[in-house]
Amino acid sequence: DAGVIQSPRHEVTEMGQEVTLRCKPISGHDYLFWYRQTMMRGLELLIYFNNNVPIDDSGMPEDRFSAKMPNASFSTLKIQPSEPRDSAVYFCASSSRSGWGAYEQYFGPGTRLTVT
Amino acid sequence: DQQVKQNSPSLSVQEGRISILNCDYTNSMFDYFLWYKKYPAEGPTFLISISSIKDKNEDGRFTVFLNKSAKHLSLHIVPSQPGDSAVYFCAAPNSGGSNYKLTFGKGTLLTVNP
Numbered sequence: 001d002a003g004v005i006q007s008p009r010h011e012v013t014e015m016g017q018e019v020t021l022r023c024k025p026i027s028g029h030d031y032l033f034w035y036r037q038t039m040m041r042g043l044e045l046l047i048y049f050n051n052n053v054p055i056d057d058s059g060m061p062e063d064r065f066s067a068k069m070p071n072a073s074f075s076t077l078k079i080q081p082s083e084p085r086d087s088a089v090y091f092c093a094s095s096s097r098s099g100w101g102a103y104e105q106y107f108g109p110g111t112r113l114t115v116t
Numbered sequence: 117d118q119q120v121k122q123n124s125p126s127l128s129v130q131e132g133r134i135s136i137l138n139c140d141y142t143n144s145m146f147d148y149f150l151w152y153k154k155y156p157a158e159g160p161t162f163l164i165s166i167s168s169i170k171d172k173n174e175d176g177r178f179t180v181f182l183n184k185s186a187k188h189l190s191l192h193i194v195p196s197q198p199g200d201s202a203v204y205f206c207a208a209p210n211s212g213g214s215n216y217k218l219t220f221g222k223g224t225l226l227t228v229n230p
Binding site: 004031033042043044045048050056091093095097103104105106107108109110 | 148150157158159160161162165205209216217218219220221222223
């Protein structure tokens with residue numbers, strides 16, 4: 001089975017540009033999470049969805065960040081306008097709420113974003 | 117406010133010896149804990165977990181110990197292998213209801229030397 005798919009794997013953009021990161025969760029998973037990893041802050045949750053509905057976006061740093069999940073197999077994280085401090089690795093993860101595995105999240109390979 | 121803390125940023129051990137990675141937490145409501153392993157340029161992958169009703173969970177070379185009174189858990193790897201070299205994160209879900217949000221520690225880089 002395919003795991004969580006993220007695209008692009010690497011993104012280099014100039015300050016002020018719009019950036020869109022994409023994620024395809026594992027089929028059948030009803031939770032989707034967006035994380036950001038930086039040296040300073042580690043792995044931090046930005047937002048998560050349940051059945052395509054945003055449940056908790058308290059980790060979204062500011063209004064420049066937005067996330068959508070139009071259907072069960074696709075989600076986007078958009079940064080507009082981007083700033084150098086947004087440079088990080090962004091991970092998407094998904095999980096299924098069945099049984100003891102409910103807490104186990106499956107991560108994608110990440111998108112390394114560099115804003116110059 | 118870090119609710120899950122991994123105070124050792126790195127650990128180096130010899131192949132064949134035991135690796136012990138530590139994690140402390142502050143939220144006494146946490147009742148389930150997970151360890152993830154991360155290789156460079158990959159996403160974290162689930163390794164092992166433990167419920168607060170247990171004090172030990174073992175899976176092959178990996179054992180997690182939980183000390184609730186000390187709010188401390190540890191991951192033991194015996195024997196350590198060079199392929200175990202990775203960053204290890206401990207994590208805990210927010211308690212209660214259907215909240216599946218995980219809080220991660222900052223990770224410990226384990227290097228196993230041949």
